[in-house]
Amino acid sequence: MLHMLYLRRNHSTILAWFMVILMFPFPAFILYFIFGNRKVRQKSKKSKLVLHKLHQTDTVAFNPIETVLASHEIAGTTVCNDIQLYFDGVDAYNVLLNEIRNAKESIWISTYIFHNDSTTKVILEALTQKASEGVDIRILIDAVGSYGLYIWQRPLRALKNAGGKAVFFMPILKHPLRNYINLRNHRKIFLFDERVALAGGMNLGKRYMGPKPIKKRWIDMIFRLEGDAVFSYSEIFLADFAYASGEMKTAVKRVINCSERNAIQVVPSGPDMSSDALYESLLSAIHTAYRRVWIVTPYFVPDETILRALIIAKHKGVDVKLIAPYTSDHWITDIGRSSYMREAEENGLEVLLYQGNMLHTKAVLLDDYAVMLGSVNIDNRSLFLNYEVVSFVYSKPVIAQMDEWVNNLIRHSSSGMQKGSKKRVILENFMRIFSPQL
Helix, strand or coil: HHHHHHHHHHHHHHHHHHHHHHHCCHHHHHHHHHCCCCCCCCCCCCCCCCCCCCCCCCCCCCCCHEEEEECCCCCCCECCEEEECCCCHHHHHHHHHHHHHHHHCEEECCCCCCCHHCCCCCCCHHHHHHHCCCCCCEEEEEECCHHHHHHHCCCHHHHHHCCEEEEEEECCCCCCCCCCCCEEECEEEEEECEEEEEEEEEECCCCCCCCCHHHHHCCCCEEEEEECHHHHHHHHHHHHHHHHHHHCCCEEEECCCCCCEECCCCECCCCCCCCHHHHHHHHHHHHCCCCEEECCCCCCCHHEEEEEHHHHHHHCEEEEEEEEEECCHHHHHHHHHHHHHHHHHHHHCCEEECCCCCCCEEEEEEECCEEEECCEEEEEEHHHHHEEEEEEEEEEHHHHHHHHHHHHHHCCCCCCCCCCCCCHHHHHHHHHHHHEEE
């Protein structure tokens, strides 16, 4: 069954490239070799990521997510974890700066976007101060997501002079034919002394966080994690940093005395994984859902299998909700998503378009037993091309908190897609051909 799903997806990708090459033969041919395939075999590619398995307690009952992940040898669920969610950009900024200032040994940061603005100026000053105190500062920045900083790296000079390290993931101007610019590091990981992790959807910049509210700040979230699950985030970061810098370092498992018990499973995905474990586990959870599947995503360009699973779930009587921004920051993605949203709506799925600022949060609520939080959008790029990481949280208090927050989004959303003109619908359907690359 899964073999047939992979074949179907590969056929869609091949069709997308075929259409591009047909319309733009010479440039498309060159782009294919620059972009490459998502799990291409080459000597210079990033090595496979394998996380160490931590002790998994017998008190955690296996569910459709854990069952699939276990078959792919993903590190199991841990229960000795404290977790707090932050939905406000000011709160997120304050907790980040607080962790930076309290760190004694190491501060490791991985981000897709690192803007050069008033927010990051303060963050860089704090990091530079810690580097001068001898704290191990390592920053991993995606070269495409942060192309402005990649081209103009002067803001990083003081940090580097103080002993901090800042490297770019797959730099686009260095060996451009060897680095596949289609495969980006979209992971957001902030680690402090290998004891505390911040993760979620927020990048670094005033668009996401800052010392005071601003009118057009995006709606996003991060979570603070302290406990056994932090070790998995450390392993993921160090593997990514080693690939970008050539510096090898082994993650340290810290002894944790947790004050709370929250069951959490950390799941990376991307070209450095030997399988599509995250995709399969999400698909399994949708197929086995009995009460609800609520999806919050800024970009909804799913593959046909995910969309069909959601439709089948709705036909079984499951409450399927899709919450997305009324308009996102990428107009071409908005056009690309529309045919999928219309098909979902025609099959009874509830499509809700958030009317406030740009909604950038990524979350999936599955019945009452799990919520997925992290960097993954429900689109082909996140699910199949980018380096990503999520946490499945099997904790009733956290699920209840997310339930309340998503319901607030729903109250500020309009229901359904606007009727499109004939030309618009034709364009939307045409863009569907290219959805594997959006």
